[in-house]
Amino acid sequence: MSNNTGLDIWFAGAFAAFTVDLLVYPLDTLKTRLQSQHFETLYKDAAGKTKPSLFRGLYQGVGSIILITIPSSGAFFTTYEALKFSINEAIPPNSTIFLPQPAVHAVASGGAELVSCAVLTPAEVMKQNAQMLSSRGKRRSTSLEVFRHFQKHPSRLWRGYTALAARNLPFTGLQFPAFEYLKGYFLKRRMDRNGGKPIDGIGExxxxxxxxxxxAGSGAAWITTPIDVIKTRIMLAAGSGDDGLKSEPKPKSPSLLQAGIQGSRKSGLVVAREVLNVEGFRGLFRGALLRAGWTTIGSGLYLGCYESGRHYLEKNRREAREGDHLMQRDWSNVKVGIGGSRSHDVVKKSAWQDD
Known part of the structure; x- marks a missing residue:
């Protein structure tokens, strides 16, 4: 494990999440709208052309996700690093038990994801419903409007936990072993070119x-797109009033808060079957290219910011210790309480000792 403290890792993960959310959030909004069951009716005209409304309000719901993603990402990386270290420590180097490093990374990332999803689910539900609200009219905050909708039934905010975990577990299980392997491979090649010197440059x-x-992220994103489509449908349905609960009056403009899948308590398998029946196999991969693209950018920035932030804090901590000259001083030649001191040569007897 590195010399980072748990607080270092938490801050690095939170900083990475904040940076990435601001930069790639519009692509995530487009992905949500593409995967929505109501994409054709809300964002296509009679001629089949895309309406300009698809590209309006691309930052709707960003407030809620940033507030929750920061602690969620901090919890993920703190748990991931702790589990990775604990598993490696539990298996001694000469033990008969052999656990490949990709398996260690998969288990550690899976455990971290379960913790992260518990924190993230309510914000994810609010975010995706806010992304689907019409941007027309005067709205002070789409996040606040969605929050007011869920006030009467707050339990709906956790309705997508299973779907979110079902998507993120295979995603991280595929991404992190591949990521750790590629990172080690590229670092080793770079070290070989530098004559075996370690790579200390934060930018590099x-x-x-x-x-x-x-x-690693782009490949994992493409493979797990069908689960992401199902997760999106379930979370959007959590904002509908089609589950037997009393719904809000329907506004004039279409809104996903009033238009979800019929029966928002349906399981993921049922939703998948409906997508296949209505849209075919291509429906499960709707938005796959966009998702792979924004995950390439997002994962690169996310883990790049996390790694650089973690090493920056670690480097500062190491330099602070090395700069402590008092601790670095060689005390081996200093004698304490042995032999005469200079004071013995210059201090004379007192008057009462002359007798």
Missing amino acids: RAVITATSAAI
């Missing part, structure tokens, strides 16, 4: 980390 490590994360 960030580039290597970002490249590894982008490659």
